[in-house]
Amino acid sequence: MRPPSPSIPEKEFLNTALKQNLRLDGRSPLEMRKPTLVFGPELGWVECSLGKTRVVANVEAKMVKPTPERPFEGIITIHSEISPMASSEYEPGRPSDEEVTITRMLDKVIKRSDAVDKESLCILAGQRVWHIRLTLHFLADAGNMLDCACLAGIVALRHFRRPEVEVIGDDEVIVHSPLERAPMPLAIHHSPFCFTFAFFADPETPPILDPSQLEQRLSAGTMSIALNAQKEICVLQKLGGVPQQTEEILRLVKVAVDQAKELTMTVDARLAADWETRHVEVR
Amino acid sequence: MASELVFPGETVPAKHVNLKLGPGLLQQATLSNPSESSVVSTKAGLLQHSANRSKWWVDSNARRYVPAPQESVIGVVTQRLGEGYRVDIGEAHQASLDALAFEGATKRNKPNLKVGSLVYARVSLAHKDMEPELECFDAQTRKAEGFGELKGGFVVRCSLKMCRQLLDSKHFLLPLLGGKFPLESAIGMNGRVWISAKEPKQIIAVARCIEAVDPDGGGMDAVEAKAFLETLDA
Numbered sequence: 438m439r440p441p442s443p444s445i446p447e448k449e450f451l452n453t454a455l456k457q458n459l460r461l462d463g464r465s466p467l468e469m470r471k472p473t474l475v476f477g478p479e480l481g482w483v484e485c486s487l488g489k490t491r492v493v494a495n496v497e498a499k500m501v502k503p504t505p506e507r508p509f510e511g512i513i514t515i516h517s518e519i520s521p522m523a524s525s526e527y528e529p530g531r532p533s534d535e536e537v538t539i540t541r542m543l544d545k546v547i548k549r550s551d552a553v554d555k556e557s558l559c560i561l562a563g564q565r566v567w568h569i570r571l572t573l574h575f576l577a578d579a580g581n582m583l584d585c586a587c588l589a590g591i592v593a594l595r596h597f598r599r600p601e602v603e604v605i606g607d608d609e610v611i612v613h614s615p616l617e618r619a620p621m622p623l624a625i626h627h628s629p630f631c632f633t634f635a636f637f638a639d640p641e642t643p644p645i646l647d648p649s650q651l652e653q654r655l656s657a658g659t660m661s662i663a664l665n666a667q668k669e670i671c672v673l674q675k676l677g678g679v680p681q682q683t684e685e686i687l688r689l690v691k692v693a694v695d696q697a698k699e700l701t702m703t704v705d706a707r708l709a710a711d712w713e714t715r716h717v718e719v720r
Numbered sequence: 721m722a723s724e725l726v727f728p729g730e731t732v733p734a735k736h737v738n739l740k741l742g743p744g745l746l747q748q749a750t751l752s753n754p755s756e757s758s759v760v761s762t763k764a765g766l767l768q769h770s771a772n773r774s775k776w777w778v779d780s781n782a783r784r785y786v787p788a789p790q791e792s793v794i795g796v797v798t799q800r801l802g803e804g805y806r807v808d809i810g811e812a813h814q815a816s817l818d819a820l821a822f823e824g825a826t827k828r829n830k831p832n833l834k835v836g837s838l839v840y841a842r843v844s845l846a847h848k849d850m851e852p853e854l855e856c857f858d859a860q861t862r863k864a865e866g867f868g869e870l871k872g873g874f875v876v877r878c879s880l881k882m883c884r885q886l887l888d889s890k891h892f893l894l895p896l897l898g899g900k901f902p903l904e905s906a907i908g909m910n911g912r913v914w915i916s917a918k919e920p921k922q923i924i925a926v927a928r929c930i931e932a933v934d935p936d937g938g939g940m941d942a943v944e945a946k947a948f949l950e951t952l953d954a
Contacts, residue, residue, distance in 0.1 A: 444796040445836040446914075450874040454920040463928055463952070 443654055451655055455642045462488070462649060467692050469632070469647040472588055472703070476711045480620065481597030485589035487647065489579035492586045494593035495572045498600075500610075503559070503566040511558020511566040515543050516573065517586065523575040539583050542674060546587050546629050546663040547571070550671035553594060554624035560602055565610055567599060569623070580650035583661060587631035592704055596711070598622055627665040630700050631672075632693040634660045636679040644681075644689060646696070660686075662693045666701040723768055726761040726778060734759040734769070734776040742777025743788065781881035781935060785810045785910035787846040792867070794875065794908030795854065797837045805833055807841070810910045813851055817841060821855035823864035831856075831869070838870040838914065840906045870906060873916030876927045879936035880911050886930075892942040893933050896949065897926055925952045 443451075451461070458466055470488040477483070481496035503510065519527045519536045527533060532540070547553075558567040571593060573586050598620035603611040635648035635656035648656060658677020664670045670690070675681075726732060732745060741747060744763045750756045761767065765780025787793070787809065795807035795815060804818040817839065819830045833839065845853035856867040885891050886907050897903060903917040903926060915926045929952075932938035933945050940948060 442836065444838045444875065445834065446838050446870065446873055447875055448836070449872070450920065450923065454924065457920060459920055459924055461924055461927055463924065 443651060447651065448655055451651060452637070452639060452642065455637065455645070455652075456639070458643065460645065460649075461651070464647075466643045466645045469696060472585070472700070474592055474704070474707045476596060476707075480715075481593050483589055483593040483596055484576075485585055485592065487579075487581060487585045487588075488649070489577055490582055490585045491576040492582065492589040493574040493576060494586075494589035495574075496593045496597040497570050497572075498567050498597070499570070500560065500565050500612075501568040503563060505563075507555075508563035509559050510555040512568045513548055513553060513555065513558075513571070514568070515540075515547060515571045515590070517543055517575075519575045519578075519582070522577075523582070524578040527578075535582075538676070539586060542583055542631070542661060542663075542672065543573070543586060543590060545672045545674075546631050547590050547594070550627075550629050550663065552591065552626060552629055554626055557624040560610055561604060561608065564608065569594075569597075569599075578650060580653045581633055581647050584631045584633050584647060587629075587663065588700070588704075591628050591630065592708070594623055595625055595628065595704075595708055627667060627669065628701060628704065629663045629665045629669075629671045630697050631661055631663040632696055634662075634689055636660070636677065636681065638679065644685070646692065660689065662690060664690075664693055664697050666698045668694050668697075723766040723779070725765075726767045727764050728762055730761050732759045732761055732767060732776065734773075736772075736774045738774050740775045742775060744778025744780065745776055781879055783879055783911060783936065784812075785880060787811055787815070787843045787852045787910075789843055789846050791843050791846075791909040792907070793841060793843060793854070793910040794870070794906060794912040794914055795839050795841060795910075797833050797835055797839065800833070800835060805839075807839060807854060809843075809852070809854070809908075810912065811852065815843070815852040815854050817854040817856065821857060822868065823857045823862060833869060838875065840867050840870050840908065840914065842867060866906070870914050873904070873914050874923050874927065876913045876915060876930050878911055878913060878930050878934045880909070882930065882934040882936065883907050883909060883911055883913060886913060893929060893945060896942070896946060897929060900925075900949065921953060925949065928952060 473486050475484040484493045517540050520529060521527050560566055571590055573590060575582055600615060600620050601613045601618040634644045634646055635652055636644050636658045638657040658679035660675040663672040744761055744765060745759055746762050747757050747759055750758055761778050763778055763780055765778040768779050769776045793809045795809040797805045798808045799806035804816055806814045807817050809815050822831045825831060841854035841856045843852055844855040857863060858865050901917060901922050903915060906914040913930060915923055917923050929945060929949055932940045932948050
């Protein structure tokens with residue numbers, strides 16, 4: 438069932454408040470909710486939350502035969518399905534427009550930005566490669582699930598360690614258990630993060646970063662920028678019909694750059710802190 | 721007051737000559753002897769009873785609303801029909817609101833609600849096999865008694881426990897906020913609270929305080945909420 442659109446008083450209040458640069462959760466227009474990352478006992482399991490939006494990402498690897506077109510490259514697949522657990526407005530089976538947008542964007546940000554080196558996933562050319570499977574579970578929707586899912590996905594890939602393999606001769610592959618040899622991290626070129634801005638039909642209303650559920654529903658258009666701390670833009674996607682000036686877009690890109698730098702530091706610190714707790718004594 | 725955890729289907733030792741059952745309890749005839757009956761719980765929560773053990777109910781928290789007769793709710797008009805409106809009250813089904821169930825409404829003079837309007841109404845019919853029905857007046861006196869369309873303001877969503885607490889006159893939050901600035905509120909039992917104040921930042925302060933005090937969110941007590949309100953610029 439499509440949710441009923443927000444009531445008239447809600448719509449009017451949100452617009453008046455935003456014109457005065459006030460947001461319902463007390464943030465300033467270009468302020469993001471603080472992301473929290475919780476790592477599970479398994480490597481590659483991350484729960485990421487932005488306010489009340491929660492996404493769990495899990496990475497697993499298995500060995501498969503590569504496709505004949507790309508015998509030297511590993512395979513990465515992303516599974517993201519929004520179940521009714523996130524919110525009663527999502528139905529199982531039939532993907533909503535929002536779900537399609539999120540899935541396509543995840544594909545662009547995580548797979549096509551070449552964040553993970555696919556050639557390093559090759560074990561035996563044409564015979565055996567790693568198949569990395571990233572599964573995203575959307576647990577709660579309080580707005581901006583896309584940014585939360587991208588962050589969870591990237592952090593899970595960086596947190597993941599695959600078992601070390603050894604190739605003997607031409608066709609013998611030995612997989613070492615994690616107890617024998619330390620598992621290997623994936624070769625990650627860069628970590629792109631996604632930032633979503635929402636625009637409103639009224640030109641006086643400023644654009645806002647990281648929209649909440651109500652803001653997202655009342656917005657006239659959104660723009661998602663995926664970029665890394667090295668200022669490399671991977672994806673820029675603008676949805677909805679709110680024309681913007683070039684200067685305005687550039688200003689928002691600058692905001693996103695600062696946010697990406699900050700987020701990179703947070704993520705690096707959290708990953709390092711988690712890794713500290715996982716030291717195993719080697720005898 | 722005793723409080724004991726019960727699960728759905730558990731038999732509850734509620735016995736009194738003048739027994740009154742509240743939310744979460746159901747009287748059932750015993751299978752072996754139909755003239756006897758027992759009381760079972762229908763939801764998980766803490767079993768509560770009044771001091772003289774005549775009133776029993778189950779206290780629990782939830783986010784999904786299940787309507788019960790005579791409860792006041794806040795709904796959004798989703799559809800206009802010839803004789804009335806369809807209203808979303810946060811339940812699994814849409815409720816119906818008759819256009820004549822308003823104060824002073826006649827066949828000629830009906831209220832004019834748009835799709836998206838907010839209404840404060842009372843549940844007049846709630847049955848598990850039927851669509852809930854709402855009314856915006858007292859059926860005996862035909863007076864509005866505060867029910868009707870809500871104009872302006874803002875709606876905050878909270879857990880069902882939070883809105884029950886807000887309806888308690890002894891709860892600290894609304895007097896605390898009211899001491900700071902004048903505000904109007906309408907509390908729906910369906911986890912929606914309508915608030916109106918002069919300045920948008922005051923409405924935002926109320927919304928953030930409700931969120932912070934909500935046992936499902938921040939779960940702050942009176943002292944913490946007061947300190948939190950001081951940090952907000954309202």
